[in-house]
Amino acid sequence: MWRGLSALVTRPASAPLRLCARCSTGAESLVPGSTIFALSSGQGRCAIAVIRTSGPASGLALRSLTALREPPPARSACLRLLRHPCSGEPLDRSLVLWFPGEGSDPGAHGVCVRVSVNLHQSARVLPIVLTMLFAIQGPQSFTGEDCMELHVHGGPAVVSGVLQALGSVPGLRPAKAGEFTRRAFAHGKLSLTEVEGLADLIHAETEAQRRQALRQLDGELSQLCQGWAKTLTKALAHVEAYIDFGEDDNLEEGVLEQVDRDVRALEVALSSHLRDARRGQRLRSGANVVVAGPPNAGKSSLVNLLSQKPVSIVSPEPGTTRDILETPVDLAGFPVLLSDTAGLREGAGAVEQEGVRRARQRLEQADIILGMLDASDLASSSSCSFLDTVVAPLVAQSHDSGRQRLLLLLNKSDLLSANAPASSTALPPHLLLSCHTGAGMDALLQALKTELAAVCGDPSTGPPLLTRARHQYHLQGCLDALGRFQLTTDLALAAEALRQARRQLSHLTGGGGTEEILDLIFQDFCVGK
């Protein structure tokens, strides 16, 4: 092994560059002979389209299309005329970028290293030499393999011509969905939670989702889990040492007490993250916001206004909305599933009663309820009934739990006469609103933003959120195993509990069942990512 490494670092500075698939190094060992290419930017006509390759034949592809004898300097763009490798037909003027992968010839990006290491020195010197080499190579490519990017003009004929040209280069094939990221994971460039963060970033539709995904991609959750896994490994090592060497055998005093303290601290940290778990999931899949109230209060008008599209029919006839109508919206930067519901009243026909039943059921699942009344009709029986049966219990609940789930809105403020009191002190705290004039909408959006930040968590601050049910499941599994550790007095069982706890965490840091999880995540990716 040392001999092989020595040969790698002693290549003469003048040795020719190895460009073709057959003589390229390193990455073939992972996926033999496989170099992938794909359009990485979106489909359709655009100014610039990005096409990229990953794999050992990337250099050959670059040489074939650009007629460059050597790849350009690593990670800097150069302008080249692309030609079809078979017909020589010009395809486009393109920016070409070259990202050498791990194990790629350092000379390929303009740096030559000549180091002689003999077998006696090798063990001591090689780690230093390799560190130097990686420092010289700088950041690697996204996948860890040789990669090329072509920034071409985004016309459909240019894009299909370049893709076809790449397909004609030996050793290249079109990428499958998510294959670039899968390779990055396989080369250890991304952890599992970072891959999830990347998938979330691609799918992020609101500002809050983007912030959260970026933090996960930056590895915050991964680092947190790795820190916890380290604590568990240390605790396990100490318990096993105690089992092997016993009390009398020179073991530091208080080893088990320290393990106990560490495990308790870990339990506290895990419990606090689990308490927040639903918030991260809401941030990823959207908070449930339900608009409810008596018939004709203006619920559908508000849903249409907030979603800025005609989701629901609006009419002066009470009982217009009969079923739940859902629409995903971006409210103050947070993802929301907004539901319009049937007006709550007794004694209507069978169809409307079914709508009322569904509305009540939806209220149970709501993260935030926008309770709406007609400000000019507060004395009506349906308004009073809504106040008694929905608003009052929710207000009482919020006093008990300290969490506000209801925003009470008095709509149609434009119908109130100028000298009528602006609000009623007999009512719980509320906002005055007019869907017709837009008065009060800014205050409503501000209040919603505050409530949504409480319900989804603020992705700009605080610890990283658990955005998937999978995260919650394994952290709970880890916590349960730590509970078993605390309960047992048998050291062998205690060690086993720590091992189980560590196994649960390994599902988040990588390891155990990773392939199945990756399959699920990569379903979310598109080709070229």
Ligand SMILES: Nc1nc2c(ncn2[C@@H]2O[C@H](COP(=O)(O)OP(=O)(O)OP(=O)(O)O)[C@@H](O)[C@H]2O)c(=O)[nH]1
């Ligand atoms: N003056 C005034 N009228 C409004 C306002 N908001 C809604 N309306 C009117 O009130 C009527 C009922 O509005 P909708 O939005 O259909 O009310 P809803 O609560 O969805 O009614 P149901 O579906 O029947 O329960 C319509 O004629 C709207 O134009 C407002 O702010 N001011």
Ligand SMILES: [Mg+2]
């Ligand atoms: Mg309606």
